Amino acid sequence: MKKNLISLGALESKGLKITMEGGVLKAVYGALVVMKGIRQNNLYFLQGSTVIGGAAVTEAADADSTDTTRLWHMRLGHAGEKALQGLVKQGLLKGAKACKLEFCEHCVLGKQTRVKFGTAIHHTKGILDYVHTDV
Template identity: 60%
Template sequence: MKGRRQEGKLYVLQGSTVTGGAAVSSSSMSDSDVTKLWHMRLGHMSERGLMVLSKRGLLCGQNTGSLEFCKHSVFGKQKRVSFTKVVHRTKGTLDYIHSDLWGPAPVPSKGGAKYMLTFIDDYSRKVWTFFLLQKSDVFKTFK
């Protein structure tokens, strides 16, 4: 969608409006089409919920029918699956090392370093921090 800026912060959208026979006319639509339309308008509401609204007269007097399969409803109702908690047991120092590379820094250090490399031993929680001039120095530092 595009808009054209006019005075101040006012934008006018460029496009066309659907009118006449091309607009949705519920009188010429079947019950299943009306149901599908309201299902999408109301954020993929369930068939039972649409029937309740229809019985209460909240859908402008339109009758609803049965819904077809809607993949968007299925995806929308899915919930995120959390990651399983991994338990790793370290038996000694340097068994399991966490590392992180940060950078490039917006302002280099006094020594000209733009990157910071950290290693953390999982067993002892000892931390080593290295300041690097280039990202390519990571492997040399690790060795």
């Protein structure tokens, strides 16, 4: 990331589907579009923004306070609002103000679970007509 480069192979190994059509690059995880890019002079440039900045902000404005809270939320492993407020009360977040967290798609994605397999009824007559295996 220091040189603003990202490996498509690394994204694919994490389970993302990469498509490049008509000069547009998309990285999709399930139904969620994680990243988009536009081709300019044989390079794909990211559309959108990345989260950067220092977490030790003094005299933060409302917009900066929201960004700082979001940054701490991600740095602390997507900690909840109550946990962040507790850390602010203890003075551990260096100038960050406790404010309401905005929607975090990573938190929602992390809480999704797989659907259970349905129960099937098998009508077999003989021995070993139906075999359960663990591959």
